[in-house]
Amino acid sequence: MKEDFLHYIWQFKKFDFSNLETVQGEKLILFNSGHYLQLAGPDFFNSQLSIGEQKWAGNVEIHLKSSDWYVHHHENDSNYDNVILHVVWEHDTEVFRKDNSEIPVLELRKYVSNQTLEKYLNLASLKSWIFCEKEIATIDDFVFKNWQEKLFFERLERKSIPIQKILQETENDWETVLFCLLGKSFGLNTNGEIFFKIAQSIPFSIIRKESFEVENLEALFFGRSGLLDADNEDSYFKDLKFRYGYAFTKYKLQQVYVDPIQFFKHRPDNFPTIRLSQLAHLYHISKNLFSSIINAQALPEFYAIFNVEVSEYWKTHYQFDKISPKKKKALTASFVDLLLINTIIPIKFAYAKSQGKDISEELIALLESIPAEKNVIIEKYSDFGIKAKNAFETQALLQLKNEYCNQKRCLECVIGLELMKS
Template sequence: MKEDFLHYIWQYKKFDFANLKTTSGENLSIFNVGNFTQLAGPDFFNAQIEIDNQKWAGNIEIHIKSSDWYVHNHERDENYDSVILHVVWEHDAAIFRKDNSEIPVLEIKKYVSPILIHQYEKLRTTKSWIYCENEIKTIPDFVFKNWQERLFFERLERKSNPIEILLLENKNDWEATFFCFLAKNFGLNTNGESFFKVAQSIPFSIIRKESFEVENLEAILFGRANLLEHDKEDNYFKDLKQRWEYIQNKYQLENIFINSVQFFKHRPDNFPTIRLSQLANLYHTHQNLFSKVISAKNIEELHQIFNVSVTEYWQIHYNFDKISPKKAKSLSKSFVDLLIINTIIPFRFAYEKSLGKETSEENIQFLEQITSEKNAIIDKFKSVGITSKNAFESQSLLQLKNEYCNKNKCLQCVVGLELLKN
């Protein structure tokens, strides 16, 4: 037995309300079970009950055993002074307030259907990947689609939190904040954190001022990423290093330690040299990139904005000093789709939220036009009967797995609640 099941029973009134009695034999009537807040303090606030014709208004605390009250040290916490009823599965100890009055107890297991208990135990015991893997495909399509939309917005909320924190640090400069997170996603999983620190360490006013010369932007990004440290014979390397030293001195940029970017296990087109050159070209081409991204009305417009490649030098190089066959190395459609999913849509959401607006339907439509992500989680959902047709659906499934299935929150999940209801 878990407390989350008791919360579910109480919140959704899944017990027999008739002829309730406290463990002391007093008649108990429930008028309002209260609000489940999931915050510090009692589990349910503002409940209304009646015990032997005496009406009470206050809070409800729920435990597996009565003695858990002392295990959790509630007797020392004034937040629990307002508890009017202790709801437990098993009553094993009397609980007293600070004034030595006993808190009434409802031992709820006497009033719960054995069928519901069986359904709960079944839901919690069958698992090789997720608990509901054998039943999830039986959930009505309408119910599951609505749940996916809620999951999608939960995921956007989670992604918008670090955006809002950095935005505050950047004194509400959306362009500067966007630059940092866009750089992070240009670095992918391996170099994302290093690229993020590179972008964070450069005042965005410098990017604005130097954006008219793409070589200067490359010099700044490569210099901060420690790609200009060791001497090389290559003339372009020498030019970038000279530019970086001049810019560093011009703007009095301090030396900052940033972990070296990684080339190992990357396809050449994902080398940090290539991605940083593409990022430099992007900001050379668009001086107000965030504004353009926010005002885009369709996904084709976004793809056009990100239709950039590398500078001429990097068309025939992947590393300094090593010539390779010429290739434009433009941002691929699949890479831009990743940027839309992980950076652009979260920023559009955060921006609309800052204006007090509801998320526009365009954001969902953008993701519905992008092919579903391919990873182990999406593949596993497919194996249990849940397919993902687009990025909107794959994002919601990632939220479901990471925030509910992995954390065993079956009774906070619409799928789990629907299975118990059935």
């Protein structure tokens, strides 16, 4: 058993509270269970109850055992001085305040029905991919949809954390934030961190100045990635190497050390050379990229913004010195969808929030226009009758699995609470 079950029982009064008595033998009447804080300090704030003839308003602390009070060193923490009731599953020792007065204890297990306990144990003890896999499809659609919306915005808040970090480091330069995070997305899982570090190493003011020639941007990206460190015979390679050396001296760039760029296990169209060229071409043709992204709303607008391909050299190459059949190599719709999900939407959310604007409906509508993501987690939910129709639903399901199911937070999850009610 976990404390979250006792929090649930107390918060929603899922026990017989008609004839309560403390372990000290005093009658207890519960008027209000209080506010569930989920912060440092006591579990419930401003609970209202009476013990014996005395009415109380204060905090309630909940533990599995009374002795946990001392295990957690609450006796030395002033935040717990105003606890008026200690609610436990099992009472195994008396607990005293700093003034040596005993804290009243309610032993909850005496008042919880076997049926409620069995529901919890069944929910929490199954050895399965998710505890509710046999029942999740029975949840009311309206309830599930509202929960998905909350999950989605929880996920956006989490994705905003690295955005805020870069903002602090760059004195609120949103163009730099976009550049760095687009770099990471263009690098995919394998080279994402490397591309991110490359982008961080180039002041965005230089990107602005050099964006008029795509070759200059490619020289910067390839040079910072270490892809120009060899001695290839290719004339384009030599040209980029010369341009990078000139820019390195002109802008007094510092040497950057990154892990070797990875080509292994990538399809040729995902080679880092191709992705770096596409990123360079994007900044070559888009002089006000951040503004364009912030102002765009509908999916076709974003497809137009990211309608970019590689420079001429890379239409006939995947690597230096190796000619291949000519191919356009433009960003695909599915790749743009990934950019929107992982980079653009979190940035639009964080920027709107910084401006005091609410664009929730806009973001939901945009994600609902993007096809559902395909991965193992989404396929597994589909096996249990939860078939995602779009990217809004897949993002919510990923948040549900990673932050609730995997963490066994069933009693903080609307689905778990609904199943406990049924």
